[in-house]
Amino acid sequence: MEPSKDENLDKGLEKEVTGYNGRKYTLYELRNSANNFTINDDWEYRKCTKEKYSKVYNCQEETVPAGILKEVYGLDESFEEKWLKDEVRKGYEASNLGRVKYNGKLILQDDENHNGKLRLTTFIDGEEAPNVTEPVYRFVAETFYGNSTGHVHHINNNGYDCRPDNLILLSREEHSKAHGYHIGNEK
Numbered sequence: 001m002e003p004s005k006d007e008n009l010d011k012g013l014e015k016e017v018t019g020y021n022g023r024k025y026t027l028y029e030l031r032n033s034a035n036n037f038t039i040n041d042d043w044e045y046r047k048c049t050k051e052k053y054s055k056v057y058n059c060q061e062e063t064v065p066a067g068i069l070k071e072v073y074g075l076d077e078s079f080e081e082k083w084l085k086d087e088v089r090k091g092y093e094a095s096n097l098g099r100v101k102y103n104g105k106l107i108l109q110d111d112e113n114h115n116g117k118l119r120l121t122t123f124i125d126g127e128e129a130p131n132v133t134e135p136v137y138r139f140v141a142e143t144f145y146g147n148s149t150g151h152v153h154h155i156n157n158n159g160y161d162c163r164p165d166n167l168i169l170l171s172r173e174e175h176s177k178a179h180g181y182h183i184g185n186e187k
Helices: 027-033 043-057 066-073 136-145 172-179
Strands: 016-018 024-026 083-085 092-095 100-102 105-110 119-123 151-154 167-170
Touching: 016 167, 024 027, 027 172, 043 066, 083 136, 092 136, 100 136, 119 136, 136 151, 136 167, 151 172, 167 172
Parallel strands: none
Antiparallel strands: 016 024, 083 092, 092 100, 100 105, 105 119, 151 167
């Protein structure tokens, strides 16, 4: 791990934070995994990453085929997609694969310029989906973790991976330490 440009961000990395299903991470572990994917990566690499992960989040089948789950996430055929109703946005559900439904209809996701910040776009049939302003990762995190005002961090830094297993709620300070640079208006 390279030190950050602000030595204060390199202090306290042994602090533990809790992710989905109670899994514990240190800020040091999050820092080391946070540089797997960045928007500064080559455009072709980002495009390939998006194409790979979209096989899951834009799968038009009710159940994502086991072969796709193995290819994208390394999951075996025993994995089961679970849907959770959003308690704030009535009619919405999010799955533990980062997929979203409204009134039982799957909603496709996309981003602009392959930056990894997915947004809900249209239903599978092409009909425009109801407007949800926040990115998919925040929507999924709020559905699985409850309505939160904290920062949502992608553990592997891949914005196309919006599974709750890859999302963790952090304070702004923790988020800055996880990345090794200041996040938001902290400084």
